[in-house]
Amino acid sequence: MAGDDETIIGNSNLGERLGKLRKSESVYLHHGRRRTRVIERIVIGRARECDIVVTDKLASRHHAEVQKIRNAYYITDCSSTNGVLVNGKRIEPGTYVRLRATDTITIGRTELRFVVG
Numbered sequence: 797m798a799g800d801d802e803t804i805i806g807n808s809n810l811g812e813r814l815g816k817l818r819k820s821e822s823v824y825l826h827h828g829r830r831r832t833r834v835i836e837r838i839v840i841g842r843a844r845e846c847d848i849v850v851t852d853k854l855a856s857r858h859h860a861e862v863q864k865i866r867n868a869y870y871i872t873d874c875s876s877t878n879g880v881l882v883n884g885k886r887i888e889p890g891t892y893v894r895l896r897a898t899d900t901i902t903i904g905r906t907e908l909r910f911v912v913g
Contacts, residue, residue, distance in 0.1 A: 823869060825862065825901070826909040837863040840903060841874075854878045854904025862895065862910075869895045869910070878904055 824831045825838065827848060832838060838847040841859040850859065856876040862869055870892040873880040880887050881902035887893045895901075897912040 821912050823864075824911045826911055827906065831911070834862055834864070834869060837861065839874075840901075840908070841876075848908070850903055850906045852904035852906045855906065859903050860901070865892070871895055871901060876903075 823834045825834060825840075825848060827850075832848050839858060839861050840846060840848045840850060840855075841857050842850055842852070842855045843857040846858065854877075856874070856878070858874045859876040860871055860873055860880045862871045864870075871880065871882060871887065872892050873887055873889040875889045879889075881900075882893055882895070883900055884902070895910045897910065899910040901908045901910060
């Protein structure tokens, strides 16, 4: 029977490494009364096959994409007609802009909030 000082967390190399791991945080895009969890990649637009369907006539069929690259999340404008705003600033199509907790994304007249937690 192992004593209290022989736990995996307390004294082993594996325990030390496990203790240093950060718990993964959940990441969501809030839009209206909905929220969509972002795991690896989310496509936003008017098309039915998008992960987040925006019913805004100013949105393109495939307007923007949010994706996880390493341990951060980025948004890119998929060459939309009316552009993508992050916190009120237009991003250039094809560039990747890092998202931070509580950033506001505007697509047409639709606002989405990037939420970590």
